[in-house]
Amino acid sequence: MLTDHGRHGRSRRALRSLVLVPVVGLLVACTGDDAPDRAGDDDAPTTGAGSTGPAVVALPEPSRSGDVPLEEALARRRSGRDYADRPLALRELGQLLWAAQGVTSAEGGRTAPSAGARYPLELLAVTRDVEGIEPGVWRYEPEEHALSAVGTGDRSGPLGEASLDQTWVSDAPVSIVVTGVPERTTGRYGERGERYVVLEAGHAAQNLLLQATALGLAAVPVGAFDDAEVREVLGLAADEEPLYVVPVGRPAGVTAPTRDGGGARRPPSGRPGRPRRGPSAGTCHHGSREAPRGARAKVPPS
Numbered sequence: 171m172l173t174d175h176g177r178h179g180r181s182r183r184a185l186r187s188l189v190l191v192p193v194v195g196l197l198v199a200c201t202g203d204d205a206p207d208r209a210g211d212d213d214a215p216t217t218g219a220g221s222t223g224p225a226v227v228a229l230p231e232p233s234r235s236g237d238v239p240l241e242e243a244l245a246r247r248r249s250g251r252d253y254a255d256r257p258l259a260l261r262e263l264g265q266l267l268w269a270a271q272g273v274t275s276a277e278g279g280r281t282a283p284s285a286g287a288r289y290p291l292e293l294l295a296v297t298r299d300v301e302g303i304e305p306g307v308w309r310y311e312p313e314e315h316a317l318s319a320v321g322t323g324d325r326s327g328p329l330g331e332a333s334l335d336q337t338w339v340s341d342a343p344v345s346i347v348v349t350g351v352p353e354r355t356t357g358r359y360g361e362r363g364e365r366y367v368v369l370e371a372g373h374a375a376q377n378l379l380l381q382a383t384a385l386g387l388a389a390v391p392v393g394a395f396d397d398a399e400v401r402e403v404l405g406l407a408a409d410e411e412p413l414y415v416v417p418v419g420r421p422a423g424v425t426a427p428t429r430d431g432g433g434a435r436r437p438p439s440g441r442p443g444r445p446r447r448g449p450s451a452g453t454c455h456h457g458s459r460e461a462p463r464g465a466r467a468k469v470p471p472s
């Protein structure tokens with residue numbers, strides 16, 4: 171069963187009044203009356219039995235300074251599809267989410283611009299291996315800098331399949347899915363608002379990618395996916411559209427952390443890691459399955 175806290179089920183004010191769970195490692199499953207009926211859907215995220223309420227996990231305070239200058243992050247950013255089999259820290263996940271959509275002013279301004287300050291974007295984290303939280307689907311709550319549980323259970327495999335079998339999506343310790351609720355923007359700007367929402371997803375994703383680079387992490391923006399399948403995996407309501415899937419992990423071949431947040435790279439010839447199941451780097455990166463018409467139209471050649 172799924173819940174959809176933070177968007178339909180609860181107002182932001184109500185969410186703020188929830189007690190944040192400061193201790194990570196606790197995922198209280200969600201069983202709200204407002205949960206969409208997913209009976210009979212074996213693939214949907216499941217919540218734990220006997221749970222009593224929503225889970226909200228406070229994220230560590232995001233850092234507002236770092237060792238990597240913006241110019242260096244810009245110069246170093248490269249799509250990374252090969253991840254070490256190591257977890258991400260909750261602090262890192264929180265920092266990535268903050269970079270994409272964090273609140274940075276008392277008026278509610280965010281790290282990424284938004285047409286008319288309508289903020290139509292949402293971020294969902296599909297966690298497979300993040301220290302301190304269970305594998306599951308989590309929604310970022312920018313105003314609280316917190317995660318609210320959408321559903322438990324590792325959904326990285328189904329998300330990879332929905333992304334046209336791009337193995338980096340299923341292998342990543344976390345994928346951040348940028349979604350949009352167009353109505354928030356089209357309500358003011360009409361049809362043109364649809365364009366604004368997609369433009370905003372680009373802003374948010376670039377922030378996320380640069381933050382990943384600055385943290386010494388590897389990430390790639392994935393636009394080739396089956397919309398309906400991603401919706402299904404995440405349990406999205408009809409008015410919320412998946413726009414981007416961004417898998418993030420520690421780059422494979424990095425053996426030890428270094429001062430610059432990166433690490434000592436092994437020679438490319440001896441690259442360790444799990445055997446690749448999909449196309450190797452340097453070939454077409456946009457999935458081993460036939461792309462749906464929409465996805466094909468949306469992605470440039472790699």
Ligand SMILES: Cc1cc2nc3c(=O)[nH]c(=O)nc-3n(C[C@H](O)[C@H](O)[C@H](O)COP(=O)(O)O)c2cc1C
Nearest residue numbers: 248249390391392393394455456457468469470472
């Ligand atoms: C809109 C968009 C969609 C993309 N979709 C995918 C994708 O589905 N899978 C993938 O592996 N890379 C995807 N990419 C990443 C590009 O392949 C990559 O940015 C390009 O090869 C340039 O390499 P660089 O990012 O390392 O500079 C996408 C990039 C953009 C901008």
